[in-house]
Amino acid sequence: MNAVLGVTLKGVDAIKVEVEVEITGGLFAISIVGLPDAAVRESKERVRAALRTLGIPIRGRVAVNLAPADLPKEGALLDLPIAVGMAKSTGALRFSRPSVFMGELALDGRLRAVRGAVPAAIMAREKGLDLFIPEDNAHEVSLVHGVNAFKVPDLRSLIDYFRGDLELQRVKNDFKADQQKKIEPDFSDIKGQAAAKRALEIAAAGHHNVLLIGSPGSGKTLLARALRGILPPLSDEELMEVMLVRSTVGISSSRGRERPFRPIHHTASAVAICGGGTNLRPGEISMAHRGVLFLDEFTEFRRDLLESLRQPLEDGEIVVSRSAGSVTYPAQVLLAVACNPCPCGWFGDPVEQCRCSSNDIERYQKKLSGPILDRIDLYVPVPRLTPEELLSLEGKCGESSEAIRERVCRARSLQLERWSDIGSGSNSELPEKILRTRLGLSREARSFLGSVAGTLKLSGRGISRVLKVSRTIADLDSSVEISTAHISEALAYRQTGFLS
Amino acid sequence: MADHLLLGKWGEDLAEKKLMDQGWKILGRNISFKGGELDIVARDEKELVMVEVRTRTFGKIMPPECSVGPDKLRKLVRAGKYYVLKNKWEGPWRIDLIAITVEENENVRIEHFPDITYGGAY
Amino acid sequence: MKREGFALLLLNACESLDKRILDILKNEEVGLDRFWEEGPDLWKKLPITDNVRTRLIQLKNDGWVEAECERCGLLGIKVVTILDDLYPERLREAPWAPLSLYVKGQWPLCGSFVGVVGTRRCSSYAFRVAHSLGAKLARSGVVPVSGGAKGIDGAVHSGAIDSNGPTVAILGTGVDKVYPRGHERLFDNITREGTLLSEYPLGTGASNWRFPKRNRIISAISEKLVVVEAPLKSGAMITARYAMELGREVWAVPGRIDENVARGSNGLIYDGAYPLVEIKYFMDSLSGGQLDFFSDGNFDVNTTGMSDDQVRILSLLSEKGERTVDNIVSECKMSAAEVLNSLGLLLARGDVYPSGPGRWSASLKSKS
Numbered sequence: 004m005n006a007v008l009g010v011t012l013k014g015v016d017a018i019k020v021e022v023e024v025e026i027t028g029g030l031f032a033i034s035i036v037g038l039p040d041a042a043v044r045e046s047k048e049r050v051r052a053a054l055r056t057l058g059i060p061i062r063g064r065v066a067v068n069l070a071p072a073d074l075p076k077e078g079a080l081l082d083l084p085i086a087v088g089m090a091k092s093t094g095a096l097r098f099s100r101p102s103v104f105m106g107e108l109a110l111d112g113r114l115r116a117v118r119g120a121v122p123a124a125i126m127a128r129e130k131g132l133d134l135f136i137p138e139d140n141a142h143e144v145s146l147v148h149g150v151n152a153f154k155v156p157d158l159r160s161l162i163d164y165f166r167g168d169l170e171l172q173r174v175k176n177d178f179k180a181d182q183q184k185k186i187e188p189d190f191s192d193i194k195g196q197a198a199a200k201r202a203l204e205i206a207a208a209g210h211h212n213v214l215l216i217g218s219p220g221s222g223k224t225l226l227a228r229a230l231r232g233i234l235p236p237l238s239d240e241e242l243m244e245v246m247l248v249r250s251t252v253g254i255s256s257s258r259g260r261e262r263p264f265r266p267i268h269h270t271a272s273a274v275a276i277c278g279g280g281t282n283l284r285p286g287e288i289s290m291a292h293r294g295v296l297f298l299d300e301f302t303e304f305r306r307d308l309l310e311s312l313r314q315p316l317e318d319g320e321i322v323v324s325r326s327a328g329s330v331t332y333p334a335q336v337l338l339a340v341a342c343n344p345c346p347c348g349w350f351g352d353p354v355e356q357c358r359c360s361s362n363d364i365e366r367y368q369k370k371l372s373g374p375i376l377d378r379i380d381l382y383v384p385v386p387r388l389t390p391e392e393l394l395s396l397e398g399k400c401g402e403s404s405e406a407i408r409e410r411v412c413r414a415r416s417l418q419l420e421r422w423s424d425i426g427s428g429s430n431s432e433l434p435e436k437i438l439r440t441r442l443g444l445s446r447e448a449r450s451f452l453g454s455v456a457g458t459l460k461l462s463g464r465g466i467s468r469v470l471k472v473s474r475t476i477a478d479l480d481s482s483v484e485i486s487t488a489h490i491s492e493a494l495a496y497r498q499t500g501f502l503s
Numbered sequence: 504m505a506d507h508l509l510l511g512k513w514g515e516d517l518a519e520k521k522l523m524d525q526g527w528k529i530l531g532r533n534i535s536f537k538g539g540e541l542d543i544v545a546r547d548e549k550e551l552v553m554v555e556v557r558t559r560t561f562g563k564i565m566p567p568e569c570s571v572g573p574d575k576l577r578k579l580v581r582a583g584k585y586y587v588l589k590n591k592w593e594g595p596w597r598i599d600l601i602a603i604t605v606e607e608n609e610n611v612r613i614e615h616f617p618d619i620t621y622g623g624a625y
Numbered sequence: 626m627k628r629e630g631f632a633l634l635l636l637n638a639c640e641s642l643d644k645r646i647l648d649i650l651k652n653e654e655v656g657l658d659r660f661w662e663e664g665p666d667l668w669k670k671l672p673i674t675d676n677v678r679t680r681l682i683q684l685k686n687d688g689w690v691e692a693e694c695e696r697c698g699l700l701g702i703k704v705v706t707i708l709d710d711l712y713p714e715r716l717r718e719a720p721w722a723p724l725s726l727y728v729k730g731q732w733p734l735c736g737s738f739v740g741v742v743g744t745r746r747c748s749s750y751a752f753r754v755a756h757s758l759g760a761k762l763a764r765s766g767v768v769p770v771s772g773g774a775k776g777i778d779g780a781v782h783s784g785a786i787d788s789n790g791p792t793v794a795i796l797g798t799g800v801d802k803v804y805p806r807g808h809e810r811l812f813d814n815i816t817r818e819g820t821l822l823s824e825y826p827l828g829t830g831a832s833n834w835r836f837p838k839r840n841r842i843i844s845a846i847s848e849k850l851v852v853v854e855a856p857l858k859s860g861a862m863i864t865a866r867y868a869m870e871l872g873r874e875v876w877a878v879p880g881r882i883d884e885n886v887a888r889g890s891n892g893l894i895y896d897g898a899y900p901l902v903e904i905k906y907f908m909d910s911l912s913g914g915q916l917d918f919f920s921d922g923n924f925d926v927n928t929t930g931m932s933d934d935q936v937r938i939l940s941l942l943s944e945k946g947e948r949t950v951d952n953i954v955s956e957c958k959m960s961a962a963e964v965l966n967s968l969g970l971l972l973a974r975g976d977v978y979p980s981g982p983g984r985w986s987a988s989l990k991s992k993s
Binding site: 388 | 752886961966967979980983
């Protein structure tokens with residue numbers, strides 16, 4: 004006897020759920036046990052209606068057991084296995100291979116797309132099971148190599164398939180990441196801001212977190228949005244991880260190899276950012292996995308929100324613990340943070356007058372420290388250009404995102420090669436020990452750093468930050484050694500107060 | 504016998520005849536228990552069916568199928584359970600409704616609503 | 626230290642005594658040496674209040690003076706008494722001059738002293754003005770003097786520090802204390818080229834009534850006084866009043882007339898203070914306008930060891946003032962990376978500083 008299998012999601016993993024159906028005599032009733040959530044409990048209405056349209060009437064008392072009994076099951080994706088289980092116990096169909104079914108049923112028996120198709124496909128591949136999925140989920144599943152998956156348009160075709168009357172289409176492993184579209188905004192669209200562009204190039208090349216400080220209207224958000232365009236395209240493995248998260252949330256469309264960019268607003272709840280909720284879902288930080296997480300108006304964020312971001316930034320994954328259990332979501336993000344230089348925003352602006360008292364500014368800048376800021380390697384002031392300054396730049400447009408991306412990719416591949424033995428992909432993740440020994444610091448650069456460390460009062464952390472950033476600058480230069488010029492450029496991206 | 508009871512009896516006869524024409528096997532008529540009454544008990548292939556018959560002449564406000572409310576349904580379910588228990592029936596069973604309307608021009612309309620509890624918790 | 630010095634230190638520790646006690650001692654024909662040697666027996670005959678006498682006796686019996694000297698030695702703090710050559714001349718002339726000063730940092734400092742004061746709760750406009758005043762004064766060899774407090778005071782000091790010049794902070798606490806909190810680093814930096822100065826014994830903490838007294842010293846020690854921004858009731862206004870009593874020239878930076886924060890300083894202008902409408906005019910007025918400190922572009926920077934790029938950037942910044950990286954890129958015809966690595970190096974050398982988000986200015990060094 005082959006059990007009917009379904010799946011439920013735990014984090015980004017699909018857990019196998021065995022669907023057992025028993026039909027006994029009595030007045031018609033369906034009861035579902037095994038910690039179903041509301042969506043699963045309601046599936047009985049959809050399932051019965053769908054079966055009835057197919058001419059498989061269900062009579063008597065139906066008991067549906069979802070094993071394992073102690074795992075909470077959620078979502079409409081169990082509609083299909085329950086329907087198959089019922090059909091099987093009325094004898095309407097039989098099958099020989101252990102199979103996993105997933106899909107939400109419409110009342111007329113059509114199948115609707117569900118979230119979690121990619122995790123289910125991975126699970127099916129590992130366990131060597133056949134997988135039956137709604138047609139609309141086929142695109143994302145085509146990404147998973149080596150899974151034996153079938154596209155099911157509706158319940159009738161599935162039953163016909165098992166009766167041998169119909170062939171179902173297999174899902175081919177032909178996932179084609181769309182040609183990288185031009186990502187808006189392009190760097191060449193942004194006037195001026197040469198310093199910020201350069202800093203973002205370094206951030207992209209070495210995966211350094213970046214803080215943009217500037218007055219309203221200076222173009223912080225625009226720059227942050229453009230950052231995505233200069234990141235290297237997703238590798239196969241990364242694409243898989245991104246799709247896994249997207250599938251878990253229920254977004255089945257793909258954006259090709261474009262990296263995610265998730266801006267979050269300071270009014271967002273901790274659940275929205277970190278993930279969770281009554282039926283656990285990944286939050287924004289996981290949606291930004293392998294891409295850019297952008298926090299605008301950083302100083303407006305509540306302290307507890309920032310606290311909750313600290314652990315995922317450190318570990319590259321986030322553990323969400325709820326009464327329903329604890330799950331882990333991936334959260335490897337490039338953090339871009341933007342804020343005003345002072346409460347009113349006009350501090351240091353040559354045209355607008357700042358109305359903040361120095362106490363206000365001091366208090367404000369105090370907020371710009373703490374757990375998240377410790378993880379930021381590049382501080383990038385973004386000046387609001389005066390009309391004259393803008394005019395003087397008229398006609399000069401900078402490099403396109405594509406040209407920058409090429410340099411970034413080259414620098415990334417240098418890093419991948421160099422750090423392959425320590426399992427780190429970028430300069431920003433380097434452990435302290437490596438920093439001291441394998442950085443390729445030239446003799447002059449070392450003595451230069453030694454001499455300025457005192458006058459600039461660099462802390463231990465400050466020095467390692469400068470070292471990491473200068474390593475990336477050297478990589479962009481395709482230079483084996485870190486020279487004095489690399490170090491001194493890195494020094495320009497340190498946090499420097501404008502007041503003290 | 505009062506008029507309305509006569510009408511009821513006439514309707515039930517009509518319904519029984521219709522069911523027999525369909526090939527159902529009639530197991531009993533007007534089986535009453537303390538809590539309620541089953542108009543017709545019949546077999547539809549492997550399933551036991553309790554049939555409630557409602558007959559109305561034209562002009563009543565409600566059509567006959569609407570006159571079975573939740574209280575009546577509960578009574579029917581209770582009676583059905585008694586019957587199943589008493590007759591040691593182990594297969595599936597259901598409750599059907601046959602609505603008979605005598606129209607103005609003496610036309611008779613018979614409608615059959617199968618499984619009126621439809622998995623509801625009665 | 627000589628016995629004379631011990632005596633002055635002891636008298637100073639009573640806090641209520643100042644220069645006038647010296648006249649009293651002279652009238653009684655008691656020298657400071659004798660005052661120290663003979664101790665309590667002599668003091669009974671002097672016309673001083675009982676409170677002071679008790680305090681003197683107590684300190685003397687505790688051996689406080691010797692202990693204080695030892696503490697000063699350990700912390701590298703100098704004591705300058707009113708009879709010392711190093712005692713600031715202008716201050717000595719004041720009728721209430723303190724008997725001794727504690728000095729932490731470089732002393733003596735050459736150059737004339739200019740007081741720059743203002744409110745602690747200042748606008749950022751005033752903060753910028755104070756910062757650049759501090760920087761420009763220090764760069765021209767003038768020593769900006771202020772009170773080491775938050776706000777304007779801090780801006781003046783840090784301006785001077787940014788241009789690597791000397792500055793004097795006159796404190797209302799002992800020089801070994803840091804008040805307000807958060808100025809630890811600033812005070813450290815001040816002692817590099819300049820001085821922390823106080824009349825109060827080591828360990829004296831902050832209390833309200835000492836700060837106006839400290840303001841007196843600022844006004845007395847300075848050749849001129851600039852009030853950057855001050856509401857009607859503020860320490861800066863007290864300083865301005867003392868300065869006027871002493872006949873010092875008072876300048877005030879005009880502020881907005883609809884805001885309380887500048888009501889005091891604007892009022893000074895109405896009352897006859899010089900309005901500081903251009904820093905240049907103020908600078909010209911110093912030392913009789915004999916020195917033209919602001920011959921633009923004619924400054925003398927040590928450019929040894931600098932690359933051509935760095936020299937180009939530095940001279941652009943010092944000739945044309947504040948610039949964004951974009952401006953430098955287009956005006957010097959360099960790439961952003963080149964500009965930034967030059968700026969990083971200049972920043973490390975202390976030749977430039979970020980003067981606003983994304984904007985850079987040259988910090989010209991004082992002639993050393």
